[in-house]
Amino acid sequence: MIEIWKEMVVESPAFYIGWGGFLIGLIFGYVVYKTNFCTMGSISDILSFGDYGRFRAWLLAGAVAILGVAWIRSLDIVDMNTTMYLNPSFGWGANIAGGLLFGYGMVFAGGCLSRNLVRAGGGDMRSVVVLIIAGIFGYMTIGGIIGPARVALFGPFTLDLTEMGLETQSMGDILAHFTGMSIETATIVMVAVLAGTLLVFSFMDKGFRASPLNIIAGVGLGLCVVAGWFLTALAVDDFADVPVQLTSLTYVRPVGDTIDYAMRFTALGAPGFGIVTTIGALLGGFVGAVTSGRFRLTTFADPGDSVRNMFGAALMGVGGVLALGCTVGQAMTGFSTLAVGSLLTFVFIVVGGIAGMKTMEAIA
Secondary structure, X not given: OHHHHHHHHHHOHHHHHHHHHHHHHHHHHHHHHHHOOOHHHHHHHHHHHOOOHHHHXXXXXXXXXXXXXXXXXXXXXXXXXXXXXXXXXXXXXXHHHHHHHHHHHHHHOOOOHHHHHHHHHOOEHHHHHHHHHHHHHHHHHHOOOOHHHHHHHHHHHOEEHHHHOOOOOEHHHHHHHHHOOOHHHHHHHHHHHHHHHHHHHHHOOHHHHOOHHHHHHHHHHHHHHHHHHHHHHHHOOOOOOOOOOOOXXXXXXXXXXXXXXXXXXXXXXXXXXXHHXXXXXXXXXXXXXXXXXXXXXXXXXXXXXXHHHHHHHHHHHHHHHHOOOOOOXXXXXXXXXXXXXXXXXXXXXXXXXXXXXXXXXXXX
């Protein structure tokens, strides 16, 4: 059955990636809106109220995604080691700095990029501005005016893991290298340890177990990440004229790509996975707002509010590119591959978020 599906998708990748990716993004945005899932809000909940509910939902999503990727590996329909997250070029300096900048910026921007996409769908004009600025600064950091500084500053803080005998930066590969286990066994061990730890931490709390919205958010968003991996895995064809990249949900570069696509539609052909999932998340937020009777056009409260949001958006654009992802792209999608860089980014997004909260408290 899987082989039949793969043949179908490979024959018409633009169709399946376009509509399948759009549906995944739509479900993602709808779930985020209806469950009030927010990674920045989860950090705020902990600092302000000692409430770990939404943070546990974030970790649950990561656990579901890890188990889902392990399942995809078992199907042997694609080499997961080809994803960018497992590149043996380990840019630890960029992971740390990018995570800090993104986490710090999302506080000033009122949430991460995925949250702003959903809020924009719900009528928040501030989020529209945040998305545009983050997309522009992301592109500036990839190959624009900030690009040369990125390479010069963080190139020296990159390790070539092949020099240590490692093929990827997967925690499974690293465990196998230092213990003598086979890579397959070590990967299974890491999946069991990480996913098991996250699941236990999430469900050990009585309050979390009694919160359907947080459980739905964690499981639902984790499954969206798995669906993205599965869809692009089916579409991967090394002999295609325009190869499909093996990836899943992420919202830093895709926001910039979507802006670029809107301006150059006639020259670019069919939209890629990142663009259709971005549009899907935006419309998912719209559907969630309308069905909840909460669609309202809102804007900045004052000039200070404008400056804060734009400042945060710029930091997220730069930080997200440095770290190769965001609270979704690294802390869910990348983390699901067991990449060390993704774990490092996850940790420093949280640290940056805490620093941003403390700064906001100090200047309030």
